[in-house]
Amino acid sequence: MTLARRLSALMLYATSLLVLAACSDSSIWNNPHPENPDNEVILYSSFSERPKHLDPARSYSSDESMFIDQIYEPPLQYHYLKRPYELIPLTLTQMPSITYLDADQQVLPVDSENPAFSVYTFDIQPGILYQPHPAFARDDNNQPVYNFTSEEDTAAFSSLKDFTQTGTQELIADDYIYQINRLADPKRLAPLRGLLSQYIVGMSDATAAITQARKTFKEQNKPDNSWLDLRQFTMAGVKKINDHRFSITLKGKYPQFKYWLAFHFFAPVPWQVDRFYHQPGLPQKNITLDWHPVGTGAFMMTENNPNSEIILAKNPNYRGELYPSEGEPGDAEKGLLDDAGKTMPFIDKAIFRLEKEAIPVWTKFLQGYYDRSGISSDSFDQAVQVGGAGIALSDDMKAKGITLNKAVQPATYYLGFNMLDPVVGGYSESQQKLRQAIAIAYQEEEYIGIFLNGRGEPAMSPIPPGIFGYQSGPDGINKQVYDWGADSSAVRKPIEVAKQLLAEAGYPDGRHAQTGEPLVLNLDTTGSSDQARMTWIQKQFKKLNLQLNIRSTDYNRFKDKMENGNAQMYFWGWLADYPDPENFLFLLYGPNAQIDSKSGVNSANYKNPEYDALFEEMQLMEDSPQRLAVIEKMKAILRQDTPWASGFHVHSYALSNAWVKNTKPHGISKLTFKYRRIDTELRAQKQQEWNQPVLWPLWTLLIIIVALAIPGYRGFKRRQTRTIEQVQNRAEN
DSSP states (O other), X not given: OOHHHHHHHHHHHHHHHHHHHHHOTTOOXXXXXXOOTTOOOEEEEEESSOOSXXXXXXXXXXXXXXXXXXXXXXXXXXXXXXXXXOEEESSBSSOOEEEEEOTTSOBOOTTOSXXXXXXXXXXXXXXXXXXXXXXXXXXXXXXXXXXXXXXXXXXXXXXXXXXOOOBOOBOOHHHHXXXXXXXXXXXXXXXXXHHHHTTBTTHHHHHHHHHHHHXXXXXXXXXXXXXXXXXXXXXXXXXXXXXXXXXXXXXXXXXXXXXXXXXXXXXXXXXXXXXXXXXXXXXXXXXXXXXXXXXSSSEEEEEEETTTEEEEEEOTTOOOEEOOSOOSTTTTTTTTTTTTTOEEOOOSEEEEEEOOSHHHHHHHHHTTSSSEEEOOGGGHHHHEEEETTXXXXXXXXXXXTOEEEEEEOSEEEEEEEOTTSTTTOOOSHHHHHHHHHHHHHSOHHHHHHHHXXXXXXXXXXXXXXXXXXXXXXXXXXXXXXXXXXXXXXXXXXXXHHHHHHHHHTTOGGGBOTTTOOBOEEXXXXXXXXXXXXXHHHHHHHHTTTOEEEEEEEOHHHHHHXXXXXXXXXXXXXXXXXXXXXXXXXXXXXXXXXXXXXXXXXBTTOOOOHHHHXXXXXXXXXXXXXXXXXXXXXXXXXXXXXXXXXXXXXXXXXXXXXXXXXXXXXXXXXXXXXXXXXXXXXXXXXXXXXXXXXXXXXXXXXXXXXXXHHHHHHHHHHHHHHHHHHHHHHHHHO
């Protein structure tokens, strides 16, 4: 290509961009989202890993709950605004009634302490409809439209979207009962089955019967995915009264059961949906309930592409629900009651984009393309500033109208000891003192400051703030590790106290008193742990002249070590399933030891008969001064034994752009999207304002091109003129 042509092409390109900018004042060049021709109200968010399970019987991850809790509706839900946490009806007309019975099925007074049975009765709102779905499509004879008997029949269907006919049906008691049968089915691998089998009358018998039926299927050489109709199995404790009423009978008294009724484990699954997804050939194409949930909630999943995006769209059959009219003090001033009494949901769609790194999420949030964002360590200083008044938004964030939601997560993360280990485990006085010494030396406050940007607080017990049994002030501190300082705060005991405890444990200056050998301890972690963090941890042990060997493995190997009791020290954590101290204190209950049950939550394998007896007493008590007194005794035992070296509770920080309304951290419930409201006009205005194209480089480029083009063009013309003259001269001669 000649110089003239190159210059002409560059000029054309630069001019085209400038013309495009001049003609597109309303468009934004860098908008990552497609056009929204229907002007839907869309909430934009992100996810980093695909949800592994979307089946409500199987899912037990907060990341999965973010999606399916918007779709499925168990009987109860948490009040969005009230604190302490309060349960309210979701699909019920009222809270379940509870009747206590003696061993002869005779009714007992409502204040009975030790009933033989507890009967929960549920009344379902009439008229609740499921989302449109092909499982409900029926022909003129009221038979399923999609009823295949072979893989050849389903060959033409490669995705759920290929099923063009859909239908709906009303939520009835049978759907809740069918889901409880699914929880009893071992094939579902429901995490809650072991616990519920202890309480729901007849659940263990149902599990045995279902197991035998599946064994018969195998003997008959039926395909592994063959549908087992669970309606044929009954539980003595689960009864249908009518289409909108059913009951569940528990053995004894289990106050925490009400919290599980707000969890998606108890969301209804109709037999029609179960049958549809078990048709031949569908599971091989990921056409399963684990990929495509079906519910009665405000939203339904219309796109599940874990490599790109997940979309929740408003359920056209949703009955509507009114936004709360009351909350806790201060909510009205924050605008959280502005929508009181209005019909939810307020958004038409929620679009989640796959983002594997935090920086792109943060950048797009600041550009206005994501509505909300967390705060990573990399962006912490840009987002907030730390001063005498604590942590507040930076001036840049305030200028953008961004708001900050701060909350203490109902979660506890800890450094644990394997109590079966001959060195750091055991219950002798010397073994206790070794663990206490490490607990004092391991400065959790410093860790929180360095690696969490101050977003946390040291744990004084397994119970986090906001849960009954949590104590603040001088009465709440772990006196084995802390003193109450003159400035009215907890002060970690001096390192000299830890060194003295270490010597009394038989390891003066970090060496065995008899052999003189240095004490070497092992910490098991997962993956390629952050080197800076690992170095800091080793320094904590060096304060006592202890050598720490960090053994990093992949998660599966780490899990094997934990299940077999081969780890010495480890990091673990627990996020509340429900707001009750039992959900945290059971992490150290002896029968829950992981070595005895692969699914046990007691990873420390801690067993103290006195603690266990108090736990069993506390477990079924209602919140009261008497229950608190029992909890305090349990804390004292844990502090003496020190099965955990340290722990902390995380403070969550979430940022919202100015157009996002009704954001209040909950901590327990993930059912939040129906409350969100988006001011789309303000969002469009701010996106336009924050993403103006910088055109001066293009103008500069155009000027340079013109400056280069003019002399080039003149030279070209001169050459053309000389050529013409030379041709003419030759013609004349």
